[in-house]
Each structure stands twice: as C-alpha cells, then as structure tokens.
Amino acid sequence: MEINDNINDIIEYRYSNKVNKEQIHIGYGIDDDYARCTATSMISFFLNNEDKVFNFHVVTNNLSKENKEKFRCMADKYKFNIFIYEIKSEFFSSLPQKDYWSVAMYFRFILPILLEKIPKLFYVDADTLCLQRCNGLFDINLKNNVIGAVLDVKRVRKKREQALNLRKNSYFNSGVLVINIKEWNKLNLLEKTIEIISKEPKKFKYPDQDALNFLLNDKVQYINKIFNCIDINLIDEKSIAIMHFANHPKPWSEMWKINIIYNTFTKDLYTYYEEKTPWKGMPLEKLKNRQILIKSYIKYILSKMFKLI
Template identity: 45%
Template sequence: MYQIKNFIQNIVSYNYCSNPSNYINIGYGIDNNYARCCASSIASFCLNNPTKNFNFHIMAKKLSTNNKDRFKQLAQLYSININIYKINIDTLANLPTQIHLPIATYFRFILPLVLDNIDKLFYIDADIICLKNADELFNTNLNDNIIGAVPDLPWMNTKRNKALNLRNHIYFNAGMLIINIAKWNNFNTFAKILQAIQNEPQKFRYLDQDALNLILTNHIQYLDTKFNCIDINSIEQKNIILLHFAAHPKPWNIAFSISKLCNKFNKNLYQYYENKTPWKNFPLEQPKNYKEMKKYSHILYQKQKYFSSLKWYLKYILNKN
C-alpha cells in the first residue's frame, strides 16, 4: 500500500468557509499551466451552487507563488476552502506522458489516498465548467460501485475497448469521476493502475484513462452525458450540467475563437467564469509546443490568414526539430 508521505511535500490551506459542515469535496490535478482554468472551474461551481459548502483539493506540480496567491483570493471571494498539495512526483516519474497528457494527469489517482478521511470525492478535470445547479450530481448513488463516470464518445468506446481487449464494457471518460474513497483504496486501485501502465506502457494510448477503464471494469456506475458533456451536439444544451472542453485548442488559447470548436453556445462560456476570478483580464495563451503551433497554423490557413499561417508553420518546424 502506498503511503501519503511518498507523495505530499507540502500542504497549503486557504480556509474561508464559514460553515464547516456537509462539505462537498471536489478534487483537481494540475500543473502551473492549468491554474487559470482550474480557478474558472471552481468559480463556476460556486456561482451555480451558492448554498453549498465546498472543500476544493488541488494536487499541483510547480505551482507559482503568484498563482497560489490568486487561489487564496479566490477562496476569500467565494467563502470556500482551497487546499493545495505540492506533489513529489518521484513515484510517478517513470510513467509515460504526452504533450497534452502531462504527469499531472496521474494526480487523480493520489487524491483518494490523501483524502481517506472522507466518503465521496468528485474528481473534475480543470477544463470542465459547471453550467447550472449540480445537486443531481452531488446526490448520485453509486450503488456499491467504486466510481461513477460518463460513457465516452461512441467511436472511443469501439476503438479503446478493442485496444484494451475489454468485452461487455462501456468505455468512460475520466474527466469527471465520483469516487467512493473507501472502496477505491480497499480495491488497491492506485497500485493496480500503476502496475498495469508500467507493465505495458505501449498499450495505453490515453494513459491514465485507459488504465482506469481496464482496472475498474465492472465497478462503474454509469451516468448521464449531462454530467460530463464533451460533444454539445449529442445533448440538449439546456440540460448540460458539466461542460468539458476536452479538445484542443482550449477556450483560453488564441486559436479557440477561430477554430471549429467555437460556436454560438460555447464562445463566451469559459471567459464568463474566468472573469469571475483573480485571473480576470489575463491575455489568451499563444501556442506553447510544436503540436499547438501546427494546429494553429492549420486553423489560420483555413481562415485564409496565409501570412500568419506560414509564420506559425515555420515556428512549428523549428520547435519540432
């Protein structure tokens, strides 16, 4: 059994909730790049569920002092608790990562170990926004299952079940999980997932999400798409409770507003909530790696912005080599 001391280097708590009872515990796993969207996600839960007492838990790698200060301001602003856990990643250092799937994606596995004094945790990807009252989510019954999760897109279900050799399984998206802490830890979920990834890293195209599907098959309470909506065309938009900006570019990137992902419904959603945080008026982010540069160049080309497209394509070439 892994020990908490193996992972946590430091804990910073900003406790401003005036009613320390009936907490709803929500967890995130981020690095410094995802601080702004994590804050926007937190603000969206607070604004749409104003009567709830929230305890937010942020597993973080290399969070800047400025961002910690902003999280403190956020906790004060909404009278909530925000706990920031600085992670020692040595235990995870040998696990595979990708440009858009950094080491922080594994932090969701650690949360149940650290928070073993609570019954239920809502794990939320930082690029998820709460659009309305979430009582239905918070009151979900897991019916003796380890987690609650939402099925992924149909093509993902077909493709990943075949790759993982899973039968009679519905492949779920791990961006939102309801976790029964005791059952998760008793099943030794963390150790089983790490072992699976270390044994066959090439098998797990979607890393932690693939591993979760493999290890927890038959232990899942499946939930409605409205609790982790990836495709807004697959559901009545008025019913969406949690909207997941899973694809790239993200709404805080300069490429989003001119990409095919942007539409009338979601164009200003993220920005509305970011403007309710200490990250208000932050400039949109430019492409940070060669994949983002290539994608932005392609989007600009489609918009007939040929000179700008060429400029970003040259940056892509230089950064790829």
C-alpha cells in the first residue's frame, strides 16, 4: 500500500537549535477536535525532559488553519520541531468507527511507514500528560520486539483476552507505545490491520487496540505501568511518569468532575500544562455525546458508592 499517494501535505515547523542532543520522536494521530490536548501533551513532555530534542509528528486529516498556526507558534516559542502529515480523509473510511473514536484512531499505523528512517518512535495518545522525566521510557531497548507497551487494567484485560483468544495477562493498552520501526514495517501491520478488521469488524471492540494485540501477541515487551497510568488507584501518584486520561469525560470538558479519576491530584493537572500553550484560556467543551455522559455518570456514582461501602 503506497502511503505517499494518500498524503495531501507535509508541514514542517523546525525550530530546535539543539542539534547535538538526543533526538526523541513522539507521534500522535488526531483530528481537529484533539488539537488542544495534543499541544498540551507535547508541552508536558518538553517541560519535563528539557535535556532532550523533541520531534513531534502529527498525522491528521482535517486540522484547521488556526490550529496549524498555534502549533507553529508553540514550536517557535519553545524551540522544538513539529511535523504535520495531512492524509486524505477517505483513507480509512472503510473501517469501523465509534461514536467517541473517530477514524483518527487508525492514524498510528501510518507513522512507522512515514518515519521509516528513524529507529524508534514513541507513540502516545493525545489525552496523555508527561509528569516527570522519562529516561526510563526513552532508553528502553526493544531488541527484536516490535513494540513496548503497558498491560491494560485488569477489568479490560480479562474480557479482551478471552474475546481475542489471547494468553492470560497479555492484553496491552495502545495509548503509549514504544515502536521498533524496522520490525514494525517488516510485518506490514497497516495492511494486516485493515484486512483483519474488515473481515470481522464485530470481533474488535476497540478496533485499533484489539488489532495490535491480536497481531503482536508474542512480539511485545511489557513495560512499567508508570508509563501509561489509566487507574490512579493502582500507582503511587509520585511515581506516575505518563498520565493517560483514557476515561470520559476528559479534563478539557465541562463535565470533567464526574470522571472516576477526578480528585485533588488530577483535577488541575491538564489545565496547568494547557495554560503554557497557545490554547490557554480556551473554554471547556460541552460533552455532546449523551451516551458517554450517561455511562460516565453511572461509573462515577458506582465508584462513590463502593468507596463508601
């Protein structure tokens, strides 16, 4: 599959002047709605790892001119590099989408092809924040493994391992991945993912994540859960290196307070970093999806009830 035929444009904001320092490549796959949190994630990595040179790679399909200019201003201000790859909107149109996951969930599969000349890529979801130095992540040696990843939380892991017929304690969360570019591309993962999801769309509840687990079940190096913290009850707050706001509502939502991980530690984390971006002062978003709102509220009520029992 020829990726270059499906790229509309490549925009480069090169402002780093630290040519002799270690180069870190971090990738995101987003649509325009996730521009603000992507920028916030970028800033969190940069500010907590100032000895590194960051190259942020963003695959997108509909980024507005306003958001592009904000990314440029941010790269200029902090002196790092941002590369934006605009792909054709119809590229993944045949694959299933969810009400709360757009086609952007598949964009991570393109990054290793676009970046075939670099050895290692750190893919992170846009709803992540780096809270401290991440040398323990950046220095990981994957050897012959295709990816490094963190096991998903137990309640998700058990169900998906059974559904996908995986071995016990092997289902990982794909929100933070260390990618061995060479080994990834050897397997033609983009084409294989499209093929298996197209054949059995109902089998893959979390399409992109399930596909990766299915295809890479014996090619994963499991890494410390501090690098993809979804449930703050499982990790000492001071140890969290990367916070993943995987649950709804998101911290940039008006309804953030009913998220089950909202507490004194998490409540202002996102705002602290967003205020250092050109998106500073942007109004909180309304939660438009009624189904997500109801599910989130039920989870919130149940979590409060169990804590009282």
